[in-house]
Amino acid sequence: MTATAMSSSSFQPNARVIRLHADDDVVISLDQLVSGTHIESEGIAVAGLVPPGHKMATRAIEAGSAVRRYGQIIGFASQPIRAGQHVHTHNLAMGDFARDHAHGAEARPTPRAAEPASFEGIVRDDGRVATRNYIGILTSVNCSATVARAIADHFRRDIHPEMLAAFPNIDGVVALTHGAGCAVDPEGEGLAILQRTLGGYACHPNFASVLVIGLGCETNQIAKLLATQGLQHSERLHSFTIQDTGGTTRTIAHGIERIEAMLPQANAVRRQTVPASHLVVGLQCGGSDGYSGISANPVLGAAVDLLVAHGGTAILSETPEIYGAEHLLTRRAQTPEVGRKLVERIRWWEAYCARNGAAMDNNPSAGNKAGGLSTVLEKSLGGIAKAGSTNLVDVYEYAQPVTARGLVFMDTPGYDPISATGQVAGGANLICFTTGRGSAYGCAPSPSFKLATNTALWQRQSDDMDLNCGEVLEGTQSIEELGARLFRMLLDTASGQPSRSERHGYGQQEFVPWQISVVT
Structure with a gap:
């Protein structure tokens, strides 16, 4: 087993x-x-x-x-x-030992549900399905972050409830800022990753409309950003820079005016019944403990099996946190080529760590160790339980658009905000996050649903948790029973029921694109 x-x-x-x-x-x-x-x-x-x-x-x-x-x-x-x-x-x-990747040796036909499940989603004009309906503000560079946040704050319901009172179908206006965009190689891999991430968010179905704001002189020029990502200005995508608009005050006013013009169209949506096959769920675990691989991760894995059976997609990630357990995934690869793609990403990470003077076994964290995890091998073996038992159908690089249906893998760091940011850029319209030590996390524009691995955590931090998987440890619920319950709860969340992190307003600060550039 x-x-x-x-x-x-x-x-x-x-x-x-x-x-x-x-x-x-x-x-x-x-x-x-x-x-x-x-x-x-x-x-x-x-x-x-x-x-x-x-x-x-x-x-x-x-x-x-x-x-x-x-x-x-x-x-x-x-x-x-x-x-x-x-x-x-x-x-x-830690120690070295041989692992038999046996690419595709355990691939099996994927069971299909007799009656497809459904949720209440928002169908965009191009047929893609949203689980939320936000207006987004993206920045090309750190220099425009303050302006972007000022524009979004103008529409915050907790500060200015009157601004969106007439637009009940809009979940909010969010500014997703970052600390990069300049002083990097304009043709380098680092900038390409940032542009791919921003492009994925700019066309994410959970955004009804998007503003892209820059400074004007940055390396990450908006025109090139749009061109590399195949994006064009339209009614739902606008951009401008602080330098062209005439400074901070005028740019904020201009941005507010643009958002106000977007509100009526963004509000003109309604939810309708759609198949669960439109769900793309990013799988995350953070603050793991010795129970993660026993309770919450297997429960999530059981829900993933149900999701895949209903035609949906699950994105497993955090490459350093499958290290040493990757052979259990390659054996389930749908084809040998898929298995080799995963091993290639592992090898990239080994080389990446070597040239930066790091090591792949620098996990677990202090909190993981306090919770009972001793090595990255142990953490990885428990972590991949989130992936359930179906075939691995494809492997993607960071923030690449996910087009396959079923269980896929996206290459990301283990740091949760960076990892989830890549998953959402790839199309995840829901994040499912397990934790044993206690995590406070959200991920706009996609809702984040959190699972506690043990009842003590649930009792201590239920304000941040959506489901207690400690019932598995106590023997009151089986993994299959809680997995089925979780699947139903995910459908409810996708239908608009707010998660705990959404109620707290998490999501804007947690946008963290992966930066691998040399900054000059």
């Missing part, structure tokens, strides 16, 4: 620990385990303290030996480990 295929029948919880796979060398604690506590299911006693969500050895492990969780290698013992001892960063380390 692989991490991606894990179901509710994959482990038998008792009062203290969870075993994920018969071949595992560790079990996962559900509570604080104290020395001397007898673990009846394993026939051993705890030796020392094991925090909740952390690992305990079920057998003696020699130094240098592989340690398994999910039936897969998560690292190697850096010192002898006794049965019952806490297994973590003090005695578990």
Whole structure:
């Protein structure tokens, strides 16, 4: 049983620990385990303290030996480990080992739902379907960020509710700014990524209309930006610069006037019933813990399987956080070519890290480690559980338009705002985000739906969470049951029901395009 295929029948919880796979060398604690506590299911006693969500050895492990969780290698013992001892960063380390990519060896026909599910979406003139209806303000360069925010603030419902009172079908006016756009190679890969990202947002179906605002003298010239992305000025796409408009005050006034002219047409929409096949869901996990790969990620994976069965699309990303587990995805590649494309992205990252003096195993973060994750291998194996069990049908570079239906992969960093920004640029009209430590995140113009991995987090931070997957750990809900519930909730969210992060106003600050340019 692989991490991606894990179901509710994959482990038998008792009062203290969870075993994920018969071949595992560790079990996962559900509570604080104290020395001397007898673990009846394993026939051993705890030796020392094991925090909740952390690992305990079920057998003696020699130094240098592989340690398994999910039936897969998560690292190697850096010192002898006794049965019952806490297994973590003090005695578990990374190491090299062969992985059989076996491209396409486990590809299977994709099950299809007998009766397609639906949601209430907004159908644009070109047939694309939106889950939200925003007016967007994009900037070509950091220099125009202040102006863009000033224009958007003029229409904020929490500050000026009267400005959009007559336009109830508009979800808001948002300014998505960034810190790049100049002092970079005009023909380089970094600027091309930024332009591709901005282009993806400019034509995103969740935007009824868009303004693009620049300074005027930046490297990222608006005319070239539009040309490279195949965009043209129209009723729904306008642009201007601060220098041409006559300075800050006049530019803000001009922008407000432009937005006011866009409002009536943007408001002239209605939701209608559309197939779930129009859903494109970006898969994210942040602030992961030792429970992420047991509860929230497999629950999301079960919902992804349902989405794919109904003809929809799910985008798995965060390349550094599938590192060491990529062989489980290549085996599910629809064709060998798709599997090789994924390995090529892994190799790009290895070279990228090497030339920048970094390493692919610089994960997990401090919070991940506190939550029980010891190595990037362990984090990756739990992370890919979000992808469910269907075939991997294609692989995309950052912010490329996603055109395939089914489970796809987009190459992004592991940093959630950058990763989700690329997914939305590629067409994601909904983001689904799992967290074990607690994340405060949103992603305009696409709603972000958050899953808590454990009940303690749900109780502590339910203000930011949309679903408690801790019920899986407690045995009150199966992964399949919660996955089906999540799928229905995602349809409701796509139909206009606001997520927690939307209620809090998250989404504008979290727009973070990936910057790989040398800044001069």
